[in-house]
Amino acid sequence: MNDMKVGDILLEQMLITPEQLQEVLEIQKNLSPAPLLGKLLVKLGYVKEADLQVLLDRHGKRQPFTEVLLALGCITKEDLDVALEMSGNEFLPLDQILLNLDFVTEETLARAIATYVDRPFMHLKLVKSNVKKGLAASIISFSTPPLMVVPVSTDDVFITIAMNHPLPHEELQRLEAQIKLKVVTVIAQKSEIARAQKLFMGFSVNDEVEQKGLELPDSMMDMMAEETEEPDLDLDLYKVTEKDSLLVKMVNKIIYDAYKNKASDIHIEPYPGKNDIVVRMRVDGKCSVYQVLPCKYKYAIPSRIKIMAELDIAERRRPQDGKIDFKRFGPADVELRVATMPTVGHLEDVVIRLLSLGEPMLFDKLGLTRRNREALIAAINKPYGLILVVGPTGSGKTTTLHSAIAVANTPDVKIWTAEDPVEITQKGLRQVQVNARIGLTFAAVLRSFLRLDPDIIMIGEMRDLETASIVVEASLTGHLVLSTLHTNSAPETVTRLLEMGLDPFSFSDSILCVLAQRLAASLCGHCKEKYRPGEVELGELIEEYGTEDFAATGINKEKIFLAKAVGCDQCQHTGYLGRIGIHELLICNDAMKSLIRKRSETEKLRLQAMAEGMTTLKQDGILKVMHGLTDIHEIRRVCVR
Secondary structure (H helix, E strand, O other), X not given: OOOOOHHHHHHHOOOOOHHHHHXXXXXHHOXXXXXXXXXXHHHOXXXXXXXXXXXXXXXXXXXXXXXXXXXXXXXXXXXXXXHHHHHHHHOOOHHHHHHHOOOOOHHHHHHHHHHHHOOOEOOHHHOOOOOOHHHHHHHHOOOOOOOOEEEEEEOOOEEEEEEOOOOOHHHHHHHHHHXXXXXXXXXXXXXXXXHHHHHHHOOOHXXXXXXXXXXXXXXXXXXXXXXXXXXXXXXXXXXXXXXXXXXXXXXXXXXXXXXXXXXXXXXXXXXXXOOOEEEEEEEOOEEEEEEXXXXXXXXXXXXXXXXXXXXXXXXXXXXXXXXXXXXXXXXXXXXXXXXXXXXXXXXXXXXXXXEOOEOOOOHXXXXXXXXXXXXXXXXXXXXOEEEEXXXXXXXXXXXXXXXXXXXXXXXXXXXXXEEOOOOEOOOXXXXXXXXXXXXXXXXXXXXXXXXXXXXXXXXXXXXXXXXXXXXXXXXXXXXXXXXXXXXXXXXXHHHHHHHHOOXXXXXXXXXXXXXXXXXXXXXXXXXXXXXXXXXXXXXXXXXHHOHHHHHHHOOXXXXXXXXXXXXXXXXXXXXXXXXXXXXXEEEOOHHHHHHHHOOOOHHHHHHHHHHOOOOOHHHHHHHHHHOOOOOHHHHHHHOOO
């Protein structure tokens, strides 16, 4: 830090004269408590506020923010040390850590920042703004996260702008040049700034990053409803560009909210005539309405999404699909798969799938029973053979495959994967993105893999007989192959593949096991309520499980406790948070292989598998109900039998 005093620096920079400095020092001496020298110089008009702030920053003359917090009594030294350590470990700003730990309130933090940067603090809820919406939108869009700004009041010369942190001097000059007004800055609470922004724009770029699950407010709906004319189709197509700020922010907010809420899909559903657009999201397997938007955007929103996905916005008669790297448009590192579908009224539905790239789930976190876990690990450790994971779309098959492969992923094992898309990455795997448009299909990639000396091969999906035949061949020639299939149960998978045309003898020799799975919503661990079930409820559960099968489990009925959904802030008052896997594992031993060679019916395969210890999907789900992880309503929703 510079040892020179503020007055000496101002003299050196020739911002004040010695006479002015002497005059201010005399005034400061006679006031109690003595105000800061710089504040007095600004108040007397000897120094501009902006020049003083630049000088303080450039010469390091501000009191450290941590000292300001301690001096104001906002926090204890012990709590501050904890926050500083956590800030360094988590690479988060100190003010964010302080709020996360509830060490300070938002108002206390804002007042401390105001003291630190020597700006006035203001409560925005006490102020009625006279700034026009157009000017406000320009100012709000000017800043970038985590800085938030909103105009408070204006006249012909000055405009007062509230901020959660001060703008850098150069940015402030650029803003003044842009709006042709002198800027006076004040510090306000972030939540009050966000609320004021919504009054002008509905939401802002900063709102996308900092606020959680905000709905579009009524003020935005009113603003949108001002234009009641039906948009012209051709004109609307050319009107939608990267620079349409409100539309860009609207689409970005929809996607970012879906990302924050851990949604798997976004559904954009425009309707003919003057009917509104319905936006739905699928979270934890359940679709719910996220927002209803005015009909005038029914062409603009699909077109904007198609621009982001580099699709043909002039083509509305046939389905299209593409992808978006959202890092280019917003703050979330997520890949989006976009599919459009023409609907009645010359409209288009858009479905966006969110593919968060990440690490594989730990194998022990899959929720497998002890028998299923040990059998699956034994199969993974075999030198060759075929392991199948089956279930409907979105049932977690890829997650399970990657978790299984992670068990065998060691430096002495060479693993190749072919996926569409590559969602999960692991160090040590060689992963290939399938691209059917250029002929890089699963079958083509698999043939090439066999020439690359692999130990383990993962094929994202067996979509046709050609791929299935090569998979079986690869598993018989010294490779361990893992793949997926869209079937309802483990026994059905066997009969389905035989019906596709696989040779029963080759298939029976190659198959090691088939794992069928579903995902059910798990009860929120923060609010679920445990209870002892009555005789009638417990009897129904046992009957649904199978009385004889339940007796074989050895579970003591007297020790069974169930749980029910309650609802809290953590789970958005739904009672459910996250999902849990339920499974059935068919192990292919000699008796099962014999039935496969005879092309036995699904029911015979199921009875044989259950005789050898397989629990069905529903039985596995009921066991998880008895452990208080979910409830029977969820199990009935995802399981047929």
